[in-house]
Amino acid sequence: MYRLFLFPEPFPDESLYSLAVRYHRLVSNKSYRQTSRELFGTYSRTCGSVLPCCLGALSQRLEGQYSVAELVETRTLLPLYRPFLSEKAYESAILCMQGTQGTGLKMSLGMTASGLLKHASFRYCEACMQHDSEVFGMPYWHRIHMAAGVCICPIHGNVLLSANLPEGADWRSMFLPGEFASESVLSTQSLDAALAVAKMQFWGLENPQRACDLVDGDFLRLRLTEMGMVHRGRLRELALRNFVAPRLGPGNQEVEYKSVTNSFEWIMCLLRRRRRIVQPFKYYFLCWLLDSGVNDLRKFQRRNFSIVTDRDFTTKHAYCPDKAQVATRRREFKQDKSEKCHDKAGYYWLYRHDSDWLNNYVKHHPFVRSIEAPIDWSVQDARLSKELIDARDEILGDEGKPKKITKTALLRRVSAKYRYLREFSFFPESIQVLEGLLETEHDFQIRKLSWAIKRFSPSKQCATSLIMRFAGIRIRQVSESEVDSLFLPI
Template sequence: MDRLHGFPQPFPDESLYSLAVRYHRLLSNDSYRRTSQELFGVYSRTCGSILPCCLGALSQRLASAYSVEQLIDRFTLLPLYEPFLNDSKSRAARVAMTGNDGTGLKMSLGITASGFLKHASFRYCERCVEEDIQHCGSAYWHRIHQASGTCICPLHGEVLRGTTFPDGADWRCMLFPAEVAGSPVMQSLGGPAADEVSEMQFWGLEHPADVRNLLAKNFLGHRLDEMGFLKAGRVRLQALKSFLTPRLLCSPSGNEFEVLSCSWEWVLGVVRPRRMVVQPLKFYFLCWLLEVGLEHLKSFHPQADICSGEATKGSDTGAPVEESEIEARRQAFSSSKNVKCHEKPGYHWLYRHDRNWLAQYVSGHPFIRRITGLDDWAARDEALSRDLLIARDQILFSLGKPQKVTRAALSRRVAHSQDFLRMPDKCPISTLLMSDMLESDHDHQVRKIRWAARQYLLSKRSALSVVYRFAGIRLSHVTEEEVLDILSVAGELR
């Protein structure tokens, strides 16, 4: 076995693939096959993966300058996933990455089933490229940029670009970032969610032990309890759904977020994972949905187990409780409105530690049930109209081939849509607005042709049948003149 000479010094947060590219270029190798043979002793099909294999062989060739554990921890994305794995899954992943056969690795970690992989690309940040060239002498692939759900650079807050390798090639052409121009992975900045999720994932990747600690101390359970979404240790599904639905509407709609923003049910799999592996993106995105930011994650130090009423009933350890904590619990409890006392955050904790105060509070604040049927329909109509406008924009600005603005597509994105579909008389503004928004076949086809012209660089010389095929149009509702007009405008914009 040959020892390696001239292996590059790693840059901060550099991926293993990036090191392989730099090695390849340093030695002016003529093919990936040669580079792989030199680095791994075999032809590795996983060098470009976020979870590459053959690391045992690489460690040996580096004369143990890096142990396999160090290679995994520093240059792969396993540390992002590991806090969510049990010991046996984590061990099995490391064994697979040490050896030469990674078959089934992504499947066993739930990555294949997550549906995120279809959005994966080799991503880079233009500002990082500039700064890396300036400070390190070379651009390189950052590990965090390749994580599912990282669409914004956590260092610069800029939308990442996804690489399309030339001539249908793949990562084996061993390019540096930005050597071929990539396209933005999001059309706009994607709002605070994309930004904060990137930041949290970056922190999670670098602090797996802290994330494991958060999970061990049931961080999400505490958060749900704080927000009043637990009742006797169980999740109050309807309340949680009502809270999450409008927030999901404001979340990024493209890329990996597309899988998450269309429904809220996946949240239950994160809160109660059972035997499934929670995808890091789902955990951090749920944190954002529950109004948790990176600072919350860093500063989480639970004083007592408040999260599970059923599990902790009668488990008072008798340990003294700080005054300040009692005060904070009282404050959280008394500021929660419109729910019955025993459903308010921290009820069980106060019952155990501060029963006299609790009894006094409860007797002085009888719960008055809201009378249903007297709902403010005007306010609801107004809120629905706002949601409809957001939904229309989400459809119009979603990535990929344009979707049609239909009644069903709008309804899917709007909370309580059934209300006004069933009772249009009570929601006159929303009803009118929706009928105004619906897109005709003609308008939808115009958008599809514009999109195809941009996407496939169609010109006025393109045959009409080709344009229709790329735009996905079978029966045309546009005139030939209109198509030519669109193509010539698209050509001028290029």
């Protein structure tokens, strides 16, 4: 398994794509293809997506520094969907993102059918860009800015800008905010709904468990009851229609808001749960229509109930597992040998249905990285020097076309335990040895020519250009006499 020698430290709310771009630049890769192979072991077509795949391979390459669950929860938009998905659907979405096949993921989350994807773009906030440049040294992509329906920065209240990529370019250009021309995503500069919805979505993304409580505790129904929109268990549709009508008007000019302002029917579908999966944007927009803001969501306390029936709302079962189920899940969780609680079997299930017990368990079973004995750096240095020489010999002994002895090629063949790249000041001998082992382009060409001559046994009369081609040399750095001398042994 290939491992990564370096990976950027994630910034707050930074998307996975943004991390990939920063990695791409850090190692000065020439193409996305190369970066994708290094990060994911394959050519990933979903790296630019808000729900990227191949995270299993990335986690392995990072040697468990971030588990798949951590990557999903902190670097993608899946947590925003968690309150609207069953346990099974959420876990299968994670499995999908862990693997290499992302086909059907957006469809299974109802994103394709919602029609909201056509407004998706790379968005950023100018104030965030400036702040990030000052504090972190560079701008980066915030995942919340990429969520459907988020048109205003929830932190600064600025209308987001959408990057206009040049003709023929796409996210594989590996770009960061502010590098291409951009345009405002809203024509109305102060759309109350947009700021409120952005703040609520940001809260939902950062607090998925509390958002689950909000949805499971039927916040919307309680809000409607408080507003007097429910009479004897029946929803007063006309009263609701009259209440929301004036609030639907202002957003009508905005293309992204058309799907929620053009009709009233989706509201009834959402309240009656006729659609299988609710889009977070629609849910939080309805919260706003019902005069609720992020502070109301924060204050919401889930009330205990198991079954709610009435004539107008569909019968809903707030899922309450019985004691035996909880006991089984707890047992399976405890028996799992994974070091990190995040990675144990049934973590998500317990997170949702038995969070007090889980929090307590996690608190008493913190993940402690194994404490290493004090390092004798001089011994490490001597060992690494030897390994570097062995690595050089290995490269020289490799079958087939010669490979250049570069720093990367050598370091890939030595053990990562030395932490050479992080602590290189402790490795003076290795630095010297490494410098001495590196091959110049001239020496490499000589080696390739010797190989080509040995392999194809051409006569001296054979055109030099032919040998060059065999050796794969385009720009020659060896003299004619040097080429001649290589023929001497034959």
